[in-house]
Amino acid sequence: MAAIVGAFRLARRNVxxxxxxxxxxxxxxALGVAAIIVAGGFIHDVYIQFxxxxxxxxxxxxxxxxxxxSLHGTQRPMDYLVERPAELTASVARLTQGNIVLSRLRFVxxxxxxxxxxxxxxxxxDPALENRLGTFVxxxxxxxxxxxxxxxxxxxxxxxxxxRVAPGQPVTLGIVTPDGALNSxxxxxxxxxxxxxxDFDQRAxxxxxxxxxxxxxxxxxxxxxxxxxxxxxxDATAGRLRAALPSAEYEVRTWRELADFYGKTVQLFDRQFGxxxxxxxxxxxxxxxxTINAAAFERLPEFGTMLALGNSRGDVRRLILLExxxxxxxxxxxxxxxxxxxxxxxxxxxxxxxxxxxxDLGYTAQIRLVPQVLLGxxxxxxxxxxxxxxxxxxxxxxxxxxxxxxxxx
Amino acid sequence: MQVDIGSSATLREARxxxxxxxxxxxxxxxxxxxxxxxxSELVVALNAVNLVIEEGVFLAIAGPSGSGKSTLLNLIGCxxxxxxxRLFLDGENVAARxxxxxxxxxxxxxxxVFQTFNLFPVLTAAENVEYPLLxxxxxxxxxxxxxxxxxxxxxxAKFASHRxxxxxxxxxxxxxxxxxxxxHPRIVLADEPTANLDHKTxxxxxxxxxxxxxxxxxxFVFSTHDQKVLDMADRRVDLEDGExxxxxxxxxxxxxxxxxxDKP
Numbered sequence: 001m002a003a004i005v006g007a008f009r010l011a012r013r014n015v016x017x018x019x020x021x022x023x024x025x026x027x028x029x030a031l032g033v034a035a036i037i038v039a040g041g042f043i044h045d046v047y048i049q050f051x052x053x054x055x056x057x058x059x060x061x062x063x064x065x066x067x068x069x070s071l072h073g074t075q076r077p078m079d080y081l082v083e084r085p086a087e088l089t090a091s092v093a094r095l096t097q098g099n100i101v102l103s104r105l106r107f108v109x110x111x112x113x114x115x116x117x118x119x120x121x122x123x124x125x126d127p128a129l130e131n132r133l134g135t136f137v138x139x140x141x142x143x144x145x146x147x148x149x150x151x152x153x154x155x156x157x158x159x160x161x162x163x164r165v166a167p168g169q170p171v172t173l174g175i176v177t178p179d180g181a182l183n184s185x186x187x188x189x190x191x192x193x194x195x196x197x198x199d200f201d202q203r204a205x206x207x208x209x210x211x212x213x214x215x216x217x218x219x220x221x222x223x224x225x226x227x228x229x230x231x232x233x234x235d236a237t238a239g240r241l242r243a244a245l246p247s248a249e250y251e252v253r254t255w256r257e258l259a260d261f262y263g264k265t266v267q268l269f270d271r272q273f274g275x276x277x278x279x280x281x282x283x284x285x286x287x288x289x290x291t292i293n294a295a296a297f298e299r300l301p302e303f304g305t306m307l308a309l310g311n312s313r314g315d316v317r318r319l320i321l322l323e324x325x326x327x328x329x330x331x332x333x334x335x336x337x338x339x340x341x342x343x344x345x346x347x348x349x350x351x352x353x354x355x356x357x358x359x360d361l362g363y364t365a366q367i368r369l370v371p372q373v374l375l376g377x378x379x380x381x382x383x384x385x386x387x388x389x390x391x392x393x394x395x396x397x398x399x400x401x402x403x404x405x406x407x408x409x
Numbered sequence: 410m411q412v413d414i415g416s417s418a419t420l421r422e423a424r425x426x427x428x429x430x431x432x433x434x435x436x437x438x439x440x441x442x443x444x445x446x447x448x449s450e451l452v453v454a455l456n457a458v459n460l461v462i463e464e465g466v467f468l469a470i471a472g473p474s475g476s477g478k479s480t481l482l483n484l485i486g487c488x489x490x491x492x493x494x495r496l497f498l499d500g501e502n503v504a505a506r507x508x509x510x511x512x513x514x515x516x517x518x519x520x521x522v523f524q525t526f527n528l529f530p531v532l533t534a535a536e537n538v539e540y541p542l543l544x545x546x547x548x549x550x551x552x553x554x555x556x557x558x559x560x561x562x563x564x565x566a567k568f569a570s571h572r573x574x575x576x577x578x579x580x581x582x583x584x585x586x587x588x589x590x591x592x593h594p595r596i597v598l599a600d601e602p603t604a605n606l607d608h609k610t611x612x613x614x615x616x617x618x619x620x621x622x623x624x625x626x627x628x629f630v631f632s633t634h635d636q637k638v639l640d641m642a643d644r645r646v647d648l649e650d651g652e653x654x655x656x657x658x659x660x661x662x663x664x665x666x667x668x669x670x671d672k673p
Contacts, residue, residue, distance in 0.1 A: 002552070006543035013531035305527040308488050309541045309588075310516020312509045401488035405523070 007315070011322040014299075015330075021295040025385070026331040028287035032280045033335025033381040034342055040373030041343045042351075043273050045366045047266055050196070051231060051255070053363075054262055056136040057195035059255040060102075060225035061234045064092055064241060067251045069222060070258075077106045078178045081220035088224055088250075095244050096237050099228045102129035103221035105212045109175035111155075111205060113163040120159060122173065122205045124212020124221070133227045134193075142167030142191035149208050153187040158202030160192040167191055173205070177216055185215055277376065281384050288327070289388035296320055296392040297407075303396050304404030313397035320393035321386055328385025332378045339377065343367035432463035434500075435596050435628050436485050441494035443480050443651075454480040456651045457494065462630060464595070467622045469642035470632040477651040478632035479600050485630065486519050486598045487511045499595060516544055520589025522599035522618075522631070526581040528573040528588075534580075535560060535569040538587045545592075559587035563617060579610035586618065590627065599631035603638055615641045 015022050055061055065073065069080035082088050085103040093101040105124035110117050127145035134144075140157050153171055155163070165171055167189050174184040187207060194201055213219055228237055234254050241252045256262060296303075303316050347366040355362045396404065438460040444453045455477045462468060462485075470478045483489035484496060487503050496503050498518065503511065521527075528537045538556045545552075560566050563583035573581050582602060589597045599618065603611030615638055622629045633639055645657040645664070657666045 002545075002549065003543045006540065009536075010529065010531065017531050301525070301527060302529065304488075305521075305523070305529070307512065308486065308515060308521050308527075310512050310514075310519075310544065310592075312512045314509075315512075315544075400490065402483045405488065405527070 003315075007319055007322060011319055011326055014319075015323050015326050018295050021291050022327060025288045025291040025327045026334060028291070029284055029328060029331025029381045029385055030335035030338055032284040032384070033332050033377045034339035036277055036280055036377035036380055037336065037339025037369075037373060038342050038346070038367055039276055040273060040377065041339075041367035041369060042365060043269050044368040044370045044373065046269065048368065049363055049365070050265065051262060053136040053196040054259045055227075055231065055255050057134055058197070058200060059258045060100075060133055061228040061231060061255055062096075062226040062238050062241060063253050063255075063258060064088065064224040064226070064245065065222060065251050065253065067247075067249060070251060070253055073106070073222065075108075077108065077222050078216065078218075080222050081105075081178075081218060082222065082224065083220050085219075085221035085224065091245075092224055092226060092241065095240055096226050096228070099226055099237075100129055100132055102126045102133065102225050102227075103209065104223040104225060105209055105216065105218070105221045106223055107175060107212065107216065109173055111159060111163060112172045112174065113165045113169065116163050118159055118162045119203065120173070120205045121200075121203045122175075122207065122212065124209040124215075125206050126209050130206070133225065136196065138194040140192040140194050142189065144191055144193070145206060145208060147208070149190065150211055151185065151187050152190045152207065154191040154193055154206040155189055156201035156204035157192055157194045158198065159205060160189070162202070165189050171205075173207075173215070175215060178218065183215055183217075185211075187211075277380060281380050284381065284384035285388045288324075288385050289391065292320075292324060292327075292385075292389050293392045296389075296396055300396065300399070300404045300407035304399075304401050304407070307401035307404060316397040317393040320396065321389045324385045324389030324393075325382065328382035331385060332381030335381050336374055336378060339374075340369060343369055432465055434461045435464045435498070436460070436462040436630075437497040437500075438481075438485070439495045439497070441481075441484060441491045441496055443477075443484060443489070444492050453651050455484070455491075458651075458653055460646065460653065462596070462628065464628050465622070465626045466628055466630075466644050467619055467642050468628075468630045468644040468646065469639050470630065470646045470648060471634060471639050472632075472648035473634060476648040478634075478648055480651075481646075481648065482598050482600050482630065482632050485596070486521060487515055488521075516541060517592065518595040520592060520594035520597040520627075522582065522585045522589050522597060522602045524601040524604045526573070526578070526585050526605070528581055528584055530573050533570050533572055534565055534576065534584045534587075537573070537584055538591050541588060541592050555591050556587075559591045560584075562590070562621065563587045577610075578606050579614060582606060582610075582614050583617065586614070586621070590621065590625075594627065596628040596630060599629065601632055601634075603633065603635065608637070611635070611638060612641075 066080040066082060073080050089101050089103050103126070107122045109120055109122055111120045125145070127149060128147050131144050145152060145154050155165065155171070160166065163171060169189050170186050171189055172184055172186045174182065177183050209221065226237065228234060238252050238254045245252065306316055306319070351365040353363050353365045438458055441455060441458045443455040444451055458481065470481055472478050480489065484491050491504070498514065503514065506514065529540065532540065535556050538559055539552055542552045542555065557566065560569055563586050565580060565583050565587065568576060568580060573584070576584065603614055606614060618629055619641055621627060639645060643659050646653055647655045647657070655666045657664045
């Protein structure tokens, strides 16, 4: 115990003694740690904003469908109708404790305007509730639907461009009813919207749910959408719904399951961030090892003295590594403070971002302070400093005591 | 031929009082050679040296620069390894030991005093003296007691909390002596302990070492090329070009010599 306390005392004071060199090593570690915090916080903000835009422009947090809808509903949505959606919506609302629950009637059809036809994916929606869900939907022109609208349409940016229509102009929707009849109705475009997904905007048409039900001569809906107060509650809510609803009849899908491209995007970004962490780790190791090398070799006579006084080679190695660990821990703490300040400052200013691939929506990024990123950055800083000390500590400890003593400065 | 500074029959019979008790050898050097390469040249630092050092002696190793004094001290101190020959410490061949076993041996049996003091600059005088004891399983109170005792012995009790940078050269060397003694070593090795001190301070340090030698019976071996310092020793080994050229013992204040080179 006394040896450990003694070694720690010596290491701590040695670090404090070599002010200039320690400051250089600390700066390298702190900057690396701060860089990881800022980069990691930025990437997590991308995840969060991406997730929220998916949730609040299209999917909600959880959806309840008739079983099989997720597999075949895209082609034949009308085959998976919930006949009495109000009852299911009420049950789901009860189970999700007062969050927004809305029903949609999703269908496929053809939109026509001025001789142009565009295949569309239509959604009959409850305008008031949908507007509460769609906080990430950007209005390009016109207005959003209201509960007072009847034969009114909102179209995606891509649909508007393809049909060359603007608010106030007519669009005819042609559909096939569940019993195979052709039906068409004329609507007035009241608004043009844009979501995170360019693909969606090229096919999306929204109209009041009652009108959509009239068009298909049904009182049913095929998507029950739940919007929660906090995204973190998604899995718990989905679990409750799965437990309560008859599984043979209904399937419960979270936004992650519905938007599988989100998972793939996160995986890709995680891989990139992991690579960035490795690069920063190596950069810290290289810059710190240079400083540690110079500092340690300047002190060869001290290590020679340690050996002469009966310390083993392992004791010398441990002292050097302990000094590196102290530098690593102190540097990482400074780096966390620096990274936190930078994150707060950048978040206060906001980072204007161009639209991501396949979207037309730019956004303002922030730097999130994520506990696991802070911990990871701390670990990278501390471990890289120790790794930087491995080679010099082995080289010095392998010397004959007399050779180390001879290097009198 | 083995040269025994103290118990060598020739020396003892010729120059020492017959009443002198036979002392136990602490170090025995047998045919030790040390050579190393400097570029393409093979430099012989020590050539087949034989020597016995008995406990309790105050022995000086003398010789000009490059004669092998420091090399011999380093080999005795087990901080360097011989190229050939055998070296015994308390009767045990140290050549057979691993580096870690040698470290334990040094920690237990050998005290070092260096020309450049070699104190840890970040530790106080007391902490420097305490340092070799940290690996020992003794209580903090016992360590403290020993440190206080040896700082007092070298006259630095009042400077316990001073760091080396706050001490004079002579005081630093006193701390180094206390550090060497605190482990109760079998032998203290001092490589040119006065070379970095002014003459007066050097004399004081040597007198202190001599006093401790006499009071505690601790074996002291030091190297020097200073004649005045040499005269404080009671035994001397003169080296030249890596070989022992003569051995001396001070009898009644006079040096008496036997030449090692005259061996058959």
